[in-house]
Amino acid sequence: MHAAQMLSTHPKAKGKQNDALIRCIESCYDCAQTCTACADACLGEDDVSHLVQCIRLCSDCANMCAAVGAMASRQTGDNMAVLAAAMEACAKACQACAKECTKHASHHAHCRICAEACTSCQKACEDARDALR
Amino acid sequence: MHAAQMLSTHPKAKGKQNDALIRCIESCYDCAQTCTACADACLGEDDVSHLVQCIRLCSDCANMCAAVGAMASRQTGDNMAVLAAAMEACAKACQACAKECTKHASHHAHCRICAEACTSCQKACEDARDALR
Amino acid sequence: MHAAQMLSTHPKAKGKQNDALIRCIESCYDCAQTCTACADACLGEDDVSHLVQCIRLCSDCANMCAAVGAMASRQTGDNMAVLAAAMEACAKACQACAKECTKHASHHAHCRICAEACTSCQKACEDARDALR
Amino acid sequence: MHAAQMLSTHPKAKGKQNDALIRCIESCYDCAQTCTACADACLGEDDVSHLVQCIRLCSDCANMCAAVGAMASRQTGDNMAVLAAAMEACAKACQACAKECTKHASHHAHCRICAEACTSCQKACEDARDALR
Numbered sequence: 001m002h003a004a005q006m007l008s009t010h011p012k013a014k015g016k017q018n019d020a021l022i023r024c025i026e027s028c029y030d031c032a033q034t035c036t037a038c039a040d041a042c043l044g045e046d047d048v049s050h051l052v053q054c055i056r057l058c059s060d061c062a063n064m065c066a067a068v069g070a071m072a073s074r075q076t077g078d079n080m081a082v083l084a085a086a087m088e089a090c091a092k093a094c095q096a097c098a099k100e101c102t103k104h105a106s107h108h109a110h111c112r113i114c115a116e117a118c119t120s121c122q123k124a125c126e127d128a129r130d131a132l133r
Numbered sequence: 134m135h136a137a138q139m140l141s142t143h144p145k146a147k148g149k150q151n152d153a154l155i156r157c158i159e160s161c162y163d164c165a166q167t168c169t170a171c172a173d174a175c176l177g178e179d180d181v182s183h184l185v186q187c188i189r190l191c192s193d194c195a196n197m198c199a200a201v202g203a204m205a206s207r208q209t210g211d212n213m214a215v216l217a218a219a220m221e222a223c224a225k226a227c228q229a230c231a232k233e234c235t236k237h238a239s240h241h242a243h244c245r246i247c248a249e250a251c252t253s254c255q256k257a258c259e260d261a262r263d264a265l266r
Numbered sequence: 267m268h269a270a271q272m273l274s275t276h277p278k279a280k281g282k283q284n285d286a287l288i289r290c291i292e293s294c295y296d297c298a299q300t301c302t303a304c305a306d307a308c309l310g311e312d313d314v315s316h317l318v319q320c321i322r323l324c325s326d327c328a329n330m331c332a333a334v335g336a337m338a339s340r341q342t343g344d345n346m347a348v349l350a351a352a353m354e355a356c357a358k359a360c361q362a363c364a365k366e367c368t369k370h371a372s373h374h375a376h377c378r379i380c381a382e383a384c385t386s387c388q389k390a391c392e393d394a395r396d397a398l399r
Numbered sequence: 400m401h402a403a404q405m406l407s408t409h410p411k412a413k414g415k416q417n418d419a420l421i422r423c424i425e426s427c428y429d430c431a432q433t434c435t436a437c438a439d440a441c442l443g444e445d446d447v448s449h450l451v452q453c454i455r456l457c458s459d460c461a462n463m464c465a466a467v468g469a470m471a472s473r474q475t476g477d478n479m480a481v482l483a484a485a486m487e488a489c490a491k492a493c494q495a496c497a498k499e500c501t502k503h504a505s506h507h508a509h510c511r512i513c514a515e516a517c518t519s520c521q522k523a524c525e526d527a528r529d530a531l532r
Contacts, residue, residue, distance in 0.1 A: 006436035009508035011443040037405035037472040044410040044475035056210030067200035076443035077189030085222035109408035139303035142375035144310040170272035177277040177342035206303040209310035242275035322476030333466035343455030355484035
């Protein structure tokens with residue numbers, strides 16, 4: 001991804017290094033993809049009826065991550081309080097999804113990978129929110 | 134929109150009327166459209182340099198509303214705590230955008246209309262979050 | 267929705283009435299919501315294993331409609347050829363989803379409603395694309 | 400990103416390697432982020448009035464890439480004709496955005512980087528569409 005390059009060439013951010021923000025942006029886009037793929041992989045399993053809650057949480061998490069990935073990519077103007085609340089909601093979505101995916105991790109490798117991506121994105125969102133202050 | 138019909142025919146929601154949720158879903162999709170259009174209309178104004186903060190807040194608000202509109206449309210499984218946090222973040226995004234758009238409302242009718250849509254969506258998100266409990 | 271009001275107050279569109287475009291924008295946001303809700307309602311049915319293809323097509327249709335709804339909302343600058351191709355792809359997504367949902371319409375009312383929304387959105391996208399020329 | 404891992408563990412795709420599809424998925428999420436960041440970076444430039452068309456094309460490209468990135472991530476069920484049309488529309492969005500960003504590449508490094516991401520995503524979408532057949 002080009003998040004670091006885009007941030008370093010941004011007229012309002014140039015010079016400011018913000019590793020926590022870069023990790024948050026990249027993790028959100030990554031997690032949006034992983035959760036979209038995991039919801040679909042769960043839907044393709046023979047035991048789909050046991051994975052209904054997992055599909056729901058993956059779908060919600062994908063929506064939140066896509067929103068926060070875009071919002072965190074913006075540096076022009078100021079929307080800090082809103083971004084902080086969105087990152088917090090996203091961290092919660094990731095945590096809930098990771099918890100559910102972990103239940104299926106031993107049966108379905110895609111759930112194991114998705115749980116890892118969600119846990120990583122949860123931490124990235126929390127760190128980036130703390131770095132906003 | 135078909136949100137009320139879709140909710141009343143949903144296997145997990147059938148029979149339960151939830152007017153606050155329906156208003157939240159419809160307001161979020163409406164506000165996502167309105168904010169996308171307002172950001173673009175601001176970009177087309179001669180005084181675009183004075184509308185930079187407005188474009189930023191409209192863009193962020195559109196992202197949050199799109200995410201919450203989709204999440205609130207789901208009834209299968211349970212993700213209440215995450216949905217509540219997302220609705221709260223969305224209400225904040227709407228409030229911030231309404232406040233900024235109101236500053237430009239006397240010059241630009243699209244900002245006046247957008248401020249109204251955002252204020253209405255803020256209330257719908259707050260009411261739906263309260264109704265979750 | 268506020269699409270008509272936003273278009274009539276847009277600095278680049280003021281005065282030009284474009285009913286086909288307004289219907290396309292509103293239909294896309296409506297259909298994005300309806301398809302998201304139908305995918306989730308199918309997921310909540312006892313016969314979810316028979317609705318897997320329906321969930322896939324609804325999910326894809328929701329993604330295309332959300333993208334085209336946003337793109338069609340923009341009037342500043344010019345991106346006609348891209349918008350036409352996107353509307354055409356969206357019409358195809360709607361047509362495919364309507365066809366699949368129709369198969370389940372007698373068993374599941376949400377599929378009947380979704381098929382209607384998709385067929386309506388397909389026509390709106392085709393009409394708006396024709397009106398671009 | 401985890402696209403390759405998610406594809407290799409998907410119940411419907413397991414065993415089939417599809418490098419073109421993986422590149423398309425990853426490029427779409429990358430390009431969605433890059434275009435969102437470039438639209439915002441252009442908005443933050445002193446010469447924003449010269450970058451209006453660039454902001455429009457970046458915004459549209461971000462919407463198309465986000466939609467196709469999600470759609471291409473799905474392997475359950477079949478929606479080939481729709482996906483092909485969406486990839487084609489996305490390639491066009493990337494091409495138009497790359498062409499416009501290139502005009503500003505010598506003044507704004509973010510436009511140069513964005514043009515590269517768009518050109519790369521255009522090719523990835525075209526290759527993935529060809530590989531669908």
